[in-house]
Amino acid sequence: MESVGAFVIGGYAGPLAIVAIVLASALVARVAGRLVRVSLLLTLPIAISVVLVSVFTRAGTTVLFTIGPFDATLEGVQFAAQTVVRLFAISGAISLFGMTTDPRAFVYDLERRGLSPRFAFVAAATVEAVPAMVARAGVIAAAQRSRGLDTEGGVVARARGFLPLIVPVVLSSLTEVEERSLALEVRAFGRPGRRDLLWAPGDRTAERVLRWALFVGLVAVAAGRVAGLVPRTP
Amino acid sequence: MSIVAASAPVVEPVAAPAIRVAGLVHVYPEGTRALDGVDLAIETGELVAIVGQNGSGKSTLVRHLNGLLRPTAGTVEILGEDAAGLRVAALAARVGLAFQNPDRQIFAGRVRAEVAFGPRNMGLRGEALETAVRDALAAVGLAAELDANPYDLGYSRRKLLAIASVLAMRTPIVILDEPTTGQDLRGVGRVRAIMDGLVAEGRTVIAISHDMRFVAETFRRVVVMRAGRLVIDGTPAAVFAQPSWPALVATYLEPPLAARVGARLGLGDTPTETALVDALAARGEG
Structure with missing residues (x-):
């Protein structure tokens, strides 16, 4: 405001x-x-x-x-x-x-006020995906540097390292999204009806x-x- | 079949220990003291397992060996040279590190290209590169998959592919993080054969593992870590002997079944199934 x-x-x-x-x-x-x-x-x-x-x-x-x-x-x-x-x-x-x-608290609060659980999950997952992706990118960079990828060199060296860094990030993210959606569906995430929240932020x-x-x-x-x-x- | 292959190794062997770590301390930016004064020397050609509970500092320790992490205090020497003055790209020619999760490194559309990535970065080209790739894939049993898409392979074979991509770099020191995860009995045997082959060629091999049976039956030296420190360092027989059990339990490790059965039957130290059978046979003869 x-x-x-x-x-x-x-x-x-x-x-x-x-x-x-x-x-x-x-x-x-x-x-x-x-x-x-x-x-x-x-x-x-x-x-x-x-x-x-x-x-x-x-x-x-x-x-x-x-x-x-x-x-x-x-x-x-x-x-x-x-x-x-x-x-x-x-x-x-x-x-x-x-x-x-706290993004999670914000989304939970919106859900408490009537936001669709599906939309709330998408919003929360999107917000949480960023730090998770950053962490994953760190591990991937470490793995590629261990195979001699020079990320400390000049512009050309860094440009050469783009694909080995970005492809595992994207592929593992896609895999994770697929696994997560399957895990949600087998736990009845798509079932219609109102949900009770186990936790709501203080107000x-x-x-x-x-x-x-x-x-x-x-x-x-x-x-x-x-x-x-x-x-x-x- | 040689894993080192026909051409010369990138780094010549030296008289100094392959790895010498002194007073190594690492504190992460958020304040976690992951290593708290580690002293460790590993000679060339040793086959060493590093074990310990999650968070004991195993991964932090090995990431100092190829420069991915830099010490808060203490020193790391690789093949007699202080690692502090070397970039990761340079240390990668000395220390190959295969990460636990293969999907955190695979990026190429073909197995051949994936395995060639490391040695190409090391400067290998042409026939030498092709030989390194083929030898590494043969070592892990993926010779027939040269032109396959890595993501068409199952997890256990992608794991072997990740190991092959490090073997192809022909580093004098090879570190494998949880190499048996996701492997069936045949895969575990394959990993054991790979490590034995590397050691037979004079290379230094270190592995992080939670599989105590694999550790007892494969390694000649076991280093146990707890809360950022080395708490036991010895042969599998010594590490898994009954007097060490309290220290193992304190770090949430359980001695292999053979060791526990041997101790229960009063057969002495039997870290492996072979040692247990031998002890039982000796008792029968006696």
Whole structure:
């Protein structure tokens, strides 16, 4: 909701407030350092292009300097700065969610709220498949390096190692998917009907209040934007 | 049929121990102390089994021998040279390591290409490469499968294929991780013959195994690991003798049936079925 808020609110104050909330939450969750690094990594590539395009192509009355045929305008700088702050607020909020939410707990909670078990399983399996695939890729890389594959050499050597690394990852993943689906079917996964969850993530009153507060805040900001009470990016 | 084959080995034999590990400590990034001061020397031509419960440090230890892992503390010398200064690709010419799960390495569409991958990386080409591939496949009993798709082979034969792909590299040191997993009696016999053949050619062979019968009947030296340390190091007769049983039990290993039957009957140390039968025959004659 914070990331949507950052998208809706223009100007500096709103997005900066969201950045402050995200950073404070990250400090409490002890992921602040990692959050800043990941958010910067996510933001920088887009931010650089936004700055280049906005500063030099956005029409404005105050020209700061000129490079060739391009004028860098004050309006362009302001637009770029506001956009970068919003981007950082959005990436920070998304990163914070990823770093503080157990994917399995998230999917179980969605299932508890009525999501189809089949869809919930696919979602959970997809999320869990990533670290499993990374671990498997590590073992495969070790096996191929043991057979002399040079993964520490130059670009050509690394390129030569692509197939021996990727093929076992893909084939073993496909095999595992097939085995897993068979194992699920023989345990009546496809049987229709409602399931009781053996475990559901905790949901404290304070968390519910905070969630509703964020939702109400988001609706208020959106309404304010429509009514012209919330500033928009110039 | 020679597993080393006609051409010269990639690395010349040296006078130093094949492997010398001193004070080896390895701590994984998350803080697990997998090796806690391992000292081990293995001479050229030895046939050594490394046994121990899951998580005892066996795989971590062997991964230091070809540079896949680097010591947190301590040293690893391979054929008299400090492994710290060598890249994995260079160490692969000295130490061949066959992983437990063949499906974690097979990538080629043909058995021939799969087996050729390692020796090709070592620089073998042309006739020498073809000979290395054919010899290795013959050694594991897959000579007729040269042009087969590896995934058309059953698991036990894919396992043998993975071993062949390491044999074809003709390394002076060969490490096999759980080589008998998924093998029937004939397959186990095949693995035993492969290792005996390698040792007969002067190569050093190390295997990780949980199959105590296989260990007792195949190896000349058994190293038992527990919690990142070597706790027993000796011949199968000594390791599986009754005084060692408490240490084995502590690492969740059970002596082979022959050893337990021999001890129960008061026949002394009978780690193998042959030793048990001999002891029974001797008692009958007495």
